[in-house]
Amino acid sequence: MPLDTVHTVHVVHVGQEPPQSWTAAVYLSGPTPTDPAEPSWRADAVAALRSAWSGAGRLVVFVPEPAPGGAYPAYADQIAWEEEAMRRCDVVLFWIPRDMARLPGLVSNIKWGAWCDSGRAVLGTPPEAERMEYLLHFAGALGVPVERTLAGAAAAALRAIGAGRARTGAERAVPLTVWRTEPFRRWYADHRRAGDRMLDARVEWYAPAAGPAGEAAWLLTVTVGPGDGSRAPAPVRLLSAQGQGMLM
Template identity: 45%
Template sequence: MGKTVVVYAGEQPPGAWQASMFVAGPMPRDPDAPSWRPEALHLIVDGWTGPGTLVVFVPEARDRHRPQAGYISQDWEERWMAVADVIMFWVPRRMPDLPGLNTNIEYGRTETSGRVVLGLPPDAVSVHYLRRGAEAHGVPVRDTLDATIGAVLAIIGDGAQRDGADRDVPLLIWRTDTFQAWRRRKPAELTSARVLWAWTPPPTFELAAWAMKVEVTPLDYDDAHTMLVTAIGDGTTTHIAIADHDRYTTEPQAARSAKSRRTPARATSVAGDPAGWSPPLMMPPASRADTPMALNERPGEDAGAAGRRGARRSPLPASRTDSC
């Protein structure tokens, strides 16, 4: 039997885990008012029987009388909610002491992620819209805390051991053959990852397509590069460079130019890659035919005419531009 590690707001998780979950939902603003999370943690510890470490992210301060100031906790929540294998929302909403207004926003951001379980107790108020949205997007809905946690652990199963940057890849993506095929090739070392979207359409609500932004470090030098990795169905993944970090360093231009000549940028599929592939350093300049028209450009008009016509227009007053 594995162990459970609870990570409170502002704390850092261990460097490796078998599974992770985020315990989201409203928190009493009065630090002396009891929170529902201690009961949830007790049920999670009792329910986890996986072979490794289950990390549980709790967006409350370990000492609720001394929370972190400012938006530090919000940044922490966004960071770990983005990578958790499952996000559990328990919403025992009651007015006015437990309104859960921030919970509405957090749930809305993640409802279509394919990684959410929603718990709504029968006496919760103003949750009809949450329930309807969950049903429309295949989110499991339960009416007791025990059942909600059970649904989370059922999705996690035995999890999968991950360490370092691999922790940034939720089980939803990690378990796909397409991701594992891309990962096994190891064209570079993965240094971070962020799921941009996952498509789980009805009626099965199974994962049909996904996209991730990843940071990779080529094996022959130390610069990190940002790439977009996508997959549709059981097909091969496609990856393409979308940024070059060493453009923004103080490295001499000659050295950067030499690197950029190593490999021309292109979108490449795993199945068709040459064995010696390395991440492209930058996107090639697009031709005018491939570039979307500017906002003030008309079809068939050259850029000079568009610029001259735009120059004749009066600019917005400073008060309006400042307020945008």
Template identity: 45%
Template sequence: MPADATVVRAGEPFPGTWSASLYLCGPTARDPGTPLWRDRAIRRIHELVADRGPEEDGPVVFLPEPEPGRPLSYEEHIAWEEEAMGMSDVILFYVPRALPELPGLVTNVKWGTWYHSGRAVLGSPPEAQRNEYLLHFAREHAVPVLDSLDRAVAESLHRLGTGARRRAGERWVPLHLWHTPEFRRWYGLEAGRGRTLRSAEVLWTRGSPAREWAVRGVWEEPGTTDAAVQTLVVHTGGSEVLGGDGRES
């Protein structure tokens, strides 16, 4: 059986395990007669993933649109989106801005939050309006910029690569940090003590690729519900772990 992507719609629970995750961020047309770019993106993702062969896991794709007929409250929708973006390895921003029917105002806010995260890919077709500000910061932070939806989808999947199997709290550590020697060393040390990563949060990143960053992890002690909270800080002078068992080099 060929590999395939798993689509998770707004409001639906997140899988407990995955190897790669992709969020589709961009404006949603208010006119129900307007073709939805996310539908085209999903079709292209299925095609490209199927071409990889059955030995590779397909990515989880976060689709911030609820199932038709199953509306969410505004607060529920926002909470789901924030959690999904926090657990995404790559965030594909596709911004075919067309005024006034497709302004993408919420997309602007989300871009401002995530463009420097090391996870962003920007799709900006030539006909898009008022994307100059987005393009400026994409250049400043080495965010890949593609001029079509197909190219943006392909680049996003390329950045995911073959992924890395993660579960529970591990899902909160994006691939570009998961694979770093600093994180692997920290993870190996705590796993060697029998601890399990219950949850994690990327506090900040600087540079592209990330040269300085910090991740806070909650490590569950073996055989108990107790946990140690630690923060791994990577900077130009090296790395250090703060909290929990004290400070370690």
């Protein structure tokens, strides 16, 4: 069977290196039980994604917990791994079953605040979760999909991904929300024809399309290595404005 027709799910645990290529990537964000006797919800999330993923290629799922039998890295290393994984993912799937006595999810509030307007968030929270009104308010205001079951949140994440797009190396740092836009595709095609190499990328700002016929606006910092070797790799900033194409 050709590789581009095989759909697989690759789980990357904290401290592990991700594969060099993927079609889509999801980060599982939310509170982690501190009681070792309480199972983590992330195993069920991975199972739901695995059973529903039908895209051609590899779906990577970032899990900020150690692999079975493993251990957490140092705290600073944990944070660095999480931040790197989140910036490279196509969807940040939040599952917040908040119980203030058992699973308060305080760090999840910070992560939600950082990613709720990224165009990549999905919010899952059961009806009985405590103190979720503020998060739900902004989910509604920002058009973030909201689901009340973990399976529903996984399905919403895959709907946002759709068929995905194959990316390798530094291309993995460009999420689907930007990768699919015509201004980025045109810019990247021009630079590839010139022999230039994309070495890294980071989304600095994103605004969704104003309507069904509109296009998203975004600001992307890209490190480009000139194909002719005439100068050192350098960062460039690309701004795509709604209805105006690439401005810089």
